[in-house]
Amino acid sequence: MTTDTIADNLGVPVPDLWKGAHRDDRTRPRSRQRLLGPSSIGLCRRRAAYEVHGTWPTDLADNMHAAILGTWLHEGILRVLREQYGAHTELELTDGVILGHADAYWAPGTPHPRATDAQAADMGVVEDVKTKSTRALDVVVRQGPSQAEWFQVHLYAHLLRTGGLKDHPQLPTGEPLPVDVVRLRYVGREYGQVVVHQRAYDEDVTQQALAWAEDVLASPEPEAMPRDLDGPGLSIICDNCPFKTACWNLDQLADDGRAPQTILAENTESITEALRAYADAAEVESAAKKRKAKARKMLDAADAGTYGAFRLSWSGGNPRPPEPDPEAMIRIIEGLGVGIPMRSGGRSSRTIGVSRVPEAG
Known part of the structure; x- marks a missing residue:
């Protein structure tokens, strides 16, 4: 404000x-x-x-x-x-x-x-x-x-x-x-x-x-x-x-939701380099997520406190207030014979797929 x-x-x-x-x-x-x-x-x-x-x-x-x-x-x-x-x-x-x-x-x-x-x-x-x-x-x-x-x-x-x-x-x-x-x-x-x-x-x-x-x-x-x-x-x-x-060049970007970083991928070489960076990071991220998930399971019963160079704390775990049940609401509306109000679903987000091309034998 x-x-x-x-x-x-x-x-x-x-x-x-x-x-x-x-x-x-x-x-x-x-x-x-x-x-x-x-x-x-x-x-x-x-x-x-x-x-x-x-x-x-x-x-x-x-x-x-x-x-x-x-x-x-x-x-x-x-x-x-x-x-x-x-x-x-x-x-x-x-x-x-x-x-x-x-x-x-x-x-x-x-x-x-x-x-x-x-x-x-x-x-x-x-x-x-x-x-x-x-x-x-x-x-x-x-x-x-x-x-x-x-x-x-x-x-x-x-x-x-x-x-x-x-x-x-x-x-x-x-x-x-x-x-x-x-x-x-x-x-x-x-x-x-x-x-x-x-x-x-x-x-x-x-x-x-x-x-x-x-x-x-x-x-x-x-x-x-x-x-x-x-x-x-x-x-x-x-x-x-x-x-x-x-x-x-924000004033030159087309009004189609493109990210500013698209100006960095102007030719085949820069696109290839971005794909390499994405694939490398995805592989590291996948391995890190697995390690993190295992460590999180191991810590599930640990008490808060200081362990060596690390401090463990917990938050959350409180009961939530009741919230609407969409499926029950739909059943009630259908039972009344009333059409369910709909709105435009828009577009789904784009999902990128990056895979390595096998080297030629």
Whole structure:
């Protein structure tokens, strides 16, 4: 819902919160920058190329409520890190090609009101804060940070270490600043869960990120870069990409329900490759389903609890309320001699069949 719901309309104008919030969000410096940002590096090369080439967004959504809530929460988190733990926050960093804003930085030995021995260690630390939905946070718990997230925080460290800090009231600008540790802090938007990953700064990771950026910066046009994600409907990043229509030619798709990914199968070679991928995945999926089904049967009588590196929990199993019995309803209607109301059945969904052609003897 993009407008406020007014329960008691007295004729008094009520400012629309979300319309104003979206206008405010689009005026932020990070929304208007044209240099390549660390948060875009490692994500999708074509999206990054659209940014580098100054392409005007084709998809400015007005339903990014969760993202804006995350921005508001983010601001509060940085205030706490700054006021309670002595962090320098929102540091503008650039080398003239990459422009970013590091969330928090502690110089070696930074004093702060609530210091502990560990926090006061003589090490430079740069931190990036990310707000996540509960589902996305669960992915972080299970799989750890993504490569793009490690790229981002390492690039902040790199820019600090190479004198990329600009216009700061307390820290020396244009001079190398020590960074020994990079940290990612994830905060759940719904319940405030916190997950932290940190590691020693790794120059190899930085070089991989810089090589990725150089590839994009050398592109003659966005279309020269590959799509690194799976596309609308398969990737939440693509679903919310400001260049979604331009990237996937959504305005040229026939109105027949075709998936955007059909543009990837333009010739016999690409169709053959898609068939190979489908057949390979189907075979792996079939074997995995069998293993999963057996394991599920084995666990049917197990109590909830922690077993080694795994936590088992159960949900459901509650009695359901009564529900209509369609077959009994039909028998009653037929017994009354009344015709059963019918509606169009539409079309059945298409079912794909993929099999391997036997090799010629």
